[in-house]
Amino acid sequence: NPSQNKNTMTExxxxxxxxxxxxxxxxxxxVAEIIKDSSKSNNIVVVVSAMEGETNKLVGLxxxxxxSPDKREFDALVSTGETVSSALLAIAxxxxxxxxxxxxxxxxxxxxTDSYSKAKILDIDANKILEVVGQNTIPIIxxxxxITETGDITTLGRGGSDTTAVAIAAQIGAKxxxxxxxxxxxxxTDPKVVPNAKKLDSITMExxxxxxxxxxxxxxxxxxxFANKYKVxxxxxxxxxxxxxxxxxxxxxxxxxxxxxxxxxxxxQVKFTLHGVGDxxxxxxxxxxxxxxxxxxxxxxxxxxSVDGKTDFTFTVSKDDESDVKDIIEEIKKEVEFKDLMINSxxxxxxxxxxxxxxxxxxxxxxxxxxxxxxxNIQIISTSEIKITMVIDKNLVEKAVQVLHEEFExxx
Numbered sequence: 001n002p003s004q005n006k007n008t009m010t011e012x013x014x015x016x017x018x019x020x021x022x023x024x025x026x027x028x029x030x031v032a033e034i035i036k037d038s039s040k041s042n043n044i045v046v047v048v049s050a051m052e053g054e055t056n057k058l059v060g061l062x063x064x065x066x067x068s069p070d071k072r073e074f075d076a077l078v079s080t081g082e083t084v085s086s087a088l089l090a091i092a093x094x095x096x097x098x099x100x101x102x103x104x105x106x107x108x109x110x111x112x113t114d115s116y117s118k119a120k121i122l123d124i125d126a127n128k129i130l131e132v133v134g135q136n137t138i139p140i141i142x143x144x145x146x147i148t149e150t151g152d153i154t155t156l157g158r159g160g161s162d163t164t165a166v167a168i169a170a171q172i173g174a175k176x177x178x179x180x181x182x183x184x185x186x187x188x189t190d191p192k193v194v195p196n197a198k199k200l201d202s203i204t205m206e207x208x209x210x211x212x213x214x215x216x217x218x219x220x221x222x223x224x225x226f227a228n229k230y231k232v233x234x235x236x237x238x239x240x241x242x243x244x245x246x247x248x249x250x251x252x253x254x255x256x257x258x259x260x261x262x263x264x265x266x267x268x269q270v271k272f273t274l275h276g277v278g279d280x281x282x283x284x285x286x287x288x289x290x291x292x293x294x295x296x297x298x299x300x301x302x303x304x305x306s307v308d309g310k311t312d313f314t315f316t317v318s319k320d321d322e323s324d325v326k327d328i329i330e331e332i333k334k335e336v337e338f339k340d341l342m343i344n345s346x347x348x349x350x351x352x353x354x355x356x357x358x359x360x361x362x363x364x365x366x367x368x369x370x371x372x373x374x375x376x377n378i379q380i381i382s383t384s385e386i387k388i389t390m391v392i393d394k395n396l397v398e399k400a401v402q403v404l405h406e407e408f409e410x411x412x
Contacts, residue, residue: 011175012133013038016047016143016165020182021239022085023052031239032092034180035138039098043133045172046100047143047165048089050081071116075145075155079105082142082161090140099137103129105145105153110164112146112154118295119146119154121163126171141168159220166223170230177232179219180239185246186211186218188410189263193401196411200261202247207261207353208234210387214351215266224248259363260354260408265397267348268319269299271379272329276339277313279306286336287313290328296321299349300382300391313338314380316391319345347379348397351389352404364388370407376400 015035022028038044058078062069069077086102093100108128112119132139143161146154156163162179169177186208187197203211205228212221218236227234227248237245277283284303291298296317304312317325322345329341357363364381367388371378376399380391392400405411 012043012045012172014045014047014165014169014172014174014177016161016177016179017049017089017239018161018179018181019049019052019054021180022048022050022089025088027239028085028088028092031180032089032096032098034239035089035093035100036096036098039138042175044138045129045133045168045174046089046138046140047161047168048082048085048140049143049161051085054081054084072152075116076153079142079145079153079155082144086140086142093138093140099135100140101132101137102140102142103132104142106147106151108139108141108168110146112148112156114148114150114152114154116154118157119148121146121156121167124168124171126173129168129172157222159223162220162223163226166226166230166232166234169232170226174232176235177227178235178237178245179223180237181218182238182240183218183236184238184241184243185236186216186248186262188261189401189405190216190265193265193398194405194411197405198411200246201244202249203261204355205248205250206386207355208248210351210353210384211262211264214264214349214353214387214389216262216264219248258354259356259360260352260410261356262353263350263401263404263410264353265348265350265401266318267394267397269316269345269347269349269391270319270322270325271314271316271344271347271391272325273312273314273342273344274329274336274338274340275312275342276310278337279309279311283336284313286332287329288315290332291317291325294324294328296324300380300389302380302382310339316347316349316380346394347391348394349389349391350397350400350404351387352408353387355386357386357388366407367404370403371400374399374403376403 017031055078090100090102109125111123112121143164166177185199187199189197191197209224212224234248235245299316301315376396378390382389
């Protein structure tokens, strides 16, 4: 029986289906067909998100009783969305004559830290998953959820199913992790802002990390970090349309890299400026240390030249963290002297990303010139090896992205 030695012949591909892909019974049926088709040539392990809108519905139910529900119970509640979709998909596959079984986080020992709603993965029982594959059965695993050492249910935060899928792929040594979504792949920028944005056939892991970190919504940043760390190639593709999607590759083929691969942007940003800070060593750490201890990500940081021993210290954080950062700055007033605190939430970030920047000078000046000619004022600039980030007025984001997309001919 050739199917018995099927697993020695073929490699494993992890397929992850997002909320829109399993949003209704018709969608689950379509996804079952994709899995059935892929299972002819590879062993498949599936990870699913909750049906679209389901998690939000559960959050709404919890909020009826409390705006800050008990953290343990909240995770126990919102993780049920994935339990439903994994079982439904298994039922759909079984009805098509394909062996499939649903598995929750606890059944595959997806161990996480105990920080509810933003737990981090510690360990996964690869043998359990491989055992199921060895029995010629497709495991349909719940994304987004985990369990603590003591067996309580946790969740991994928004978009956590991507991380689940990549972590499983890493742990079982899968050939690749395919992330099925409602877009055809990774584009040069958001097609809603630039209609002629182009789909990229491939992109390097480094570039994807920067794009995701700077607001491209295709894939959760933590999942890309995981893929990069454990060297798992990832493909992003649509479960709605045929196509090869975009391959996020581990190696840079060293061919002529495009100068710019993509433009990402983020609107929900807040700029904090501490005006008149004493310019003494260790000041930056006194300000940023307590912020990073709270797991708050600080992005652009600028310290101006000091005048009479005083300087301005500016940084940006996500809008979600605004009130926490205010509290922290109140706290550090005792240790850091400054005149005023200025907070500006009418800002946004636009970032150009491309590995080609390493070998080409002049990209930044080309970008600044194009923006200034089009009346977009840049408030702060921050650069890294393959990224240029500009902080601008929130109302000018679309315009800035369109101008830069055209300037660098990304539609070609």
